[in-house]
Amino acid sequence: MKAEYKIPGGKLLACTVETQNDVINELKISGDFFMHPEETIGKLERAILGSKVTDYPDRIRGFFKNTKVTLLGVAEDDFINVIKIALDAQ
Amino acid sequence: MTDQWRLIDMRIENAPTQMAIDEAIAMARLRYDTPNTIRLYRWNPSGVSIGYFQNIEKEVNLPNCKKYGVDVIRRITGGGAVYHDYNGEITYSLVAPENDPKMPHDILESYQVICSAIIHGLKYIDVESEFKPVNDIIAGGKKISGNAQTRRHGVVLQHGTILVDTDIHRMFEVLRVSEAKISDKLIKAVEDRVTNIRRYLDTDISFQEVHDALVRGFEETFDIELVPDELTREEDDYVKQLYDKYTSKEWVFQR
Numbered sequence: 001m002k003a004e005y006k007i008p009g010g011k012l013l014a015c016t017v018e019t020q021n022d023v024i025n026e027l028k029i030s031g032d033f034f035m036h037p038e039e040t041i042g043k044l045e046r047a048i049l050g051s052k053v054t055d056y057p058d059r060i061r062g063f064f065k066n067t068k069v070t071l072l073g074v075a076e077d078d079f080i081n082v083i084k085i086a087l088d089a090q
Numbered sequence: 091m092t093d094q095w096r097l098i099d100m101r102i103e104n105a106p107t108q109m110a111i112d113e114a115i116a117m118a119r120l121r122y123d124t125p126n127t128i129r130l131y132r133w134n135p136s137g138v139s140i141g142y143f144q145n146i147e148k149e150v151n152l153p154n155c156k157k158y159g160v161d162v163i164r165r166i167t168g169g170g171a172v173y174h175d176y177n178g179e180i181t182y183s184l185v186a187p188e189n190d191p192k193m194p195h196d197i198l199e200s201y202q203v204i205c206s207a208i209i210h211g212l213k214y215i216d217v218e219s220e221f222k223p224v225n226d227i228i229a230g231g232k233k234i235s236g237n238a239q240t241r242r243h244g245v246v247l248q249h250g251t252i253l254v255d256t257d258i259h260r261m262f263e264v265l266r267v268s269e270a271k272i273s274d275k276l277i278k279a280v281e282d283r284v285t286n287i288r289r290y291l292d293t294d295i296s297f298q299e300v301h302d303a304l305v306r307g308f309e310e311t312f313d314i315e316l317v318p319d320e321l322t323r324e325e326d327d328y329v330k331q332l333y334d335k336y337t338s339k340e341w342v343f344q345r
Contacts, residue, residue, distance in 0.1 A: 009224070014145065030145035030345050032170035034224065036197065036241055038142045070197060072168075073224045 003086035007033065011073035017086045022053045029082070033074035040069045044079070053087055056080070095186075095308075096125040097316035100301065105137035105161035105174070106336035107329065111321065112183045113166055114328035116240075116247040119185050122324050126186040128308050128316055130301055133174035133181065137161035138264050141169040141238065145345055154263045164342050167238035167249065169225055171265050178256035178286065180300055182208070183249035184308075192312050193246050201225055201239060203311075204248050208235055211307020212252075215299055217290055225250075232285035253286035254300055 004014045011033045018026035027045050035041055047063040048056050057080045064076045103111070108131055118124045138160055140149050146164070149171040155162050160173075174181060184204055186193050194200045205221045212219050212229070219229040227235035237250030258281060288295055309316055321329070335341050 011224075014148065028145070028345055029143070030148065031143050032141050032168070033143060034168035034197075034239070035143065038166065038168060038240060041143055072197060 001086040001089050003082050003089060005078065005082040005085055007031075007074055007078050009073060013074060013078050013082045015082045015086050017083055019053055019087070019090070024048055024051050024053060024056060024083075027083075029079065031074070034070075034072035035074070036070040036072075040067060043067065048083070056083055093312075093314045094125070094317050095312070095314045096127045096319045097305070098127060098129040098131075098321065099318050100130055100132065102132050102134045102176075104135060105133055105139065105163040106333050108133060108137075108181070109139070109163055109165060109336050110329045110332035111325075112185075112247060112249055113332050114321070114325045115183070115185045116245050117243050117328050118322065118325045119245045120187060120243060122322065124322055124325065125319075126190065126314075127184070128305075129181075129183045130304060131181050131183075132176055132179070132297075133161070134176045135159050135161055136176045136260075137163055137174045138171060139163050139165050139174060140171045142166060142240075143168055143345065144171060146343055149266055151264055151266050158260065158264065160264050162342065163336055164344065165238065165249075166242075167240045167247070169238035170236060172236060172251050173256065173261040173264055174251065175256045175260065178254050180252045180254055180297065180304070181249060182252065182304060183247065185245055185247050187245050188241055189244075190246075197239065197241070198223060200246060201237060201248070204239075205235070205237055205250075207308045207311035208237075208250070208252065208304065209307070210311050211304040212287075214303040214306055215287065215291070215295060217287055229285060229290050232283055232290075234285050234287065234290065252300065252304070253284070254295070254297065255288040256284075256286050258284065258286075 002016045013031040015029045051059045209219050219227050222228045225237045235252050239248040
């Protein structure tokens with residue numbers, strides 16, 4: 001499933017998600033936002049993989065709570081929203 | 091006393107070389123105590139650069155890039171896709187330590203400070219522009235410059251594009267802005283959002299004039315003297331290593 005989400009302020013956030021038995025087993029996030037350090041995006045994706053489709057918001061919140069990262073043009077909740085849009089489109 | 095920064099001036103290279111040079115300067119800055127550096131450069135052949143987080147298939151019309159001989163590269167910086175038109179665009183980059191007294195610690199503030207050098211320089215060629223957060227410069231309400239920053243190796247690396255006379259039709263043949271085919275109507279909509287220096291001034295202006303204005307903008311904004319010089323041997327070695335990364339499928343097609 002794919003979703004695109006126009007973040008308030010103008011940046012674009014997109015994702016592709018695949019699930020099996022209500023578990024997220026594939027995820028790729030993309031967009032024209034900024035995240036420092038950039039490599040954190042891979043860690044965020046890995047943190048969400050294996051999560052139940054009901055649990056990923058907690059995983060995302062937990063990840064940002066425990067990870068030193070600076071976001072610009074995107075916020076924690078935007079990642080939750082874009083994945084929700086993709087899952088709802090199923 | 092006015093600080094001296096290095097100017098690597100107007101190197102014309104292909105996309106992977108340009109991106110490798112920017113990263114090499116950032117890697118070497120603290121490790122080899124190289125000077126703070128400004129680069130002004132052009133891309134030959136013309137190239138498309140996409141942001142670190144962007145999906146290449148979604149942003150770039152790869153068949154058209156192939157058709158027109160346009161290089162496609164992924165940057166180490168976030169942000170959006172840029173068409174670096176050899177005949178219509180100047181790119182700059184800046185490398186300075188994160189703890190440099192002239193560099194704000196806050197990332198958004200540092201965008202504003204670095205962009206203010208561009209804005210100040212453009213005044214010398216009668217372009218009145220302003221910073222539009224997060225990372226754009228606009229003139230007459232339209233985008234004239236896009237900028238992107240990363241912080242690694244203890245330094246700030248910011249690079250950005252200054253649109254001089256970009257071929258906007260070609261730009262939207264190589265970038266995918268919409269699923270719709272490139273129609274006159276779409277081009278018109280884009281023209282309402284993007285401009286370039288020649289269009290803004292409605293007069294011809296040379297790369298040299300834009301270059302000189304930008305040099306002055308950086309010098310006066312940062313209270314520095316830009317001294318033309320070359321890359322060090324260590325930087326050249328990094329460029330060779332990084333070239334392989336920037337041309338690898340694993341890097342370019344990673345998302």
